[in-house]
Amino acid sequence: MKDETNKFLVEKLFGGCWHENMPEMIAPDSHQICKKCGKAFAGSTVRNPNLYTWQGFGWLWEKLFETDLWEKFFEWYEEDGWDRVWSADDDFRIKPNELIDPATFATRVREFMEGRE
């Protein structure tokens, strides 16, 4: 679920490449090349954003803020996300505390994006 959410958000929300190794192309200078976009990475493997870290949380927050989806996300959250949180957990939680959490924020943004498809 974590990798799926990372991949989904990178591809759908930001139109980015979810990089994949091209094992047959490992260069002698220990670079790896993405088999989809051709981007080179130092080391033996490509690297993708991990939105489940605090760095990833900041990345997702800033990216969402740059789009016109920012306000729509919070409108959706007010209408749909809150009910879902309530019914899923049967437990009251303070809304800002929920969203200021890398895993939860990434999950909610994914749910929001899936609802727009």
Ligand SMILES: [Zn+2]
């Ligand atoms: Zn790539």
